[in-house]
Amino acid sequence: GQQVMQIPQYQHVQEGEDFTTYCNSSTTLSNIQWYKQRPGGHPVFLIQLVKSGEVKKQKRLTFQFGEAKKNSSLHITATQTTDVGTYFCAEVGGNNRLAFGKGNQVVVIP
């Protein structure tokens, strides 16, 4: 099936700085979900975006769904060491199945 592309693949972020990770698709997405996986852990659901142009915030995290529903972004402000991990976006298909991107691995530099 269709796969979402994530950029960048790796990021090193200084503690206290902001960063953004992107998720792109060549076709229109119905819904998109974001997950976070800590090192050695399992993916944990963060958010689902459904509507064109939707913006949702969770404390220091801001999630956006593009107007054309072909891209999404996650922006984190004032990065903390607890933000370390891999951030995945996933296209939601029929029967609740997910097609994950390759992820953006984030390393936080104290």
Add this chain to the structure above:
Amino acid sequence: DAGVIQSPRHEVTEMGQEVTLRCKPISGHDYLFWYRQTMMRGLELLIYFNNNVPIDDSGMPEDRFSAKMPNASFSTLKIQPSEPRDSAVYFCASSSWDTFQHFGDGTRLSIL
């Protein structure tokens, strides 16, 4: 409330041996998913079930892989015979039709 439970957490075995991974989904969830995660290929969906019935097994890499869900509270993923390239982390996840997926802690499988 117990989450998705997988066993074993770690498995090390020699190639050619049969490997069985187990999963107990969250009670009330009617979807169950098996994933494999490697550095090279990322997180791949292997197979998923709805109401204990396999819906799509197109992600199962070879006939050496099989999965069953005999009842709503248990599923297995079996590899027979195992090969070194099967080494990976295998995740089980469950969901309802209108919820996000809840992942288990995974089984870290090493085939020597």
